[in-house]
Amino acid sequence: MTAPTAEAASAPGDEEVPASTNGQGTEAPADETPAAEEKPKKATRAKSTAKKTRTVELTLTVTGSLDGAWQADLMHGSTRVVQGxxxxxxxxxxxxxxxxxxxxxxxxxxxxxxxEQHESRLRELQEEMAKVKQALADLGEEA
Known part of the structure; x- marks a missing residue:
């Protein structure tokens, strides 16, 4: 029989880890650093399986004035599609x-x-028209 080696003769709890091991009983390569000193790896972006939603930017501007005029302008992104x-x-x-x-x-x-503004203007014009009709009637009688 062969004589047991020094490693085999030691008790299981008394094992010494050689300096060149990684603490798990296996030898670590000389150029590998311990896990605690590793630089964090950049997170890789997982590819999404969801469909990308395409948005369309349309801007409709409707302008109105008190005289009742309304206009529309339409923009698609930064391009004017309709104006005035x-x-x-x-x-x-x-x-x-x-x-x-x-x-x-x-x-x-x-x-x-x-x-209301148009109705007011209509009343003014009707009053003016009545005056003009009266003036014409007066001229007709004088003639």
């Missing part, structure tokens, strides 16, 4: 109702103010 398109007030009111009641309320306020 005349829109009837009824179409603006109808579209506002479809969008949201709060929007419709504000638009209706502007349309009501424009309506």
């Amino acid at each position: 398109l005349t829109i009837p007030a009824t179409a603006v009111a109808k579209a506002a109702q479809e969008l949201h009641p709060d929007i419709a309320e504000k638009i209706e306020e502007v349309i009501t103010a424009a309506r």
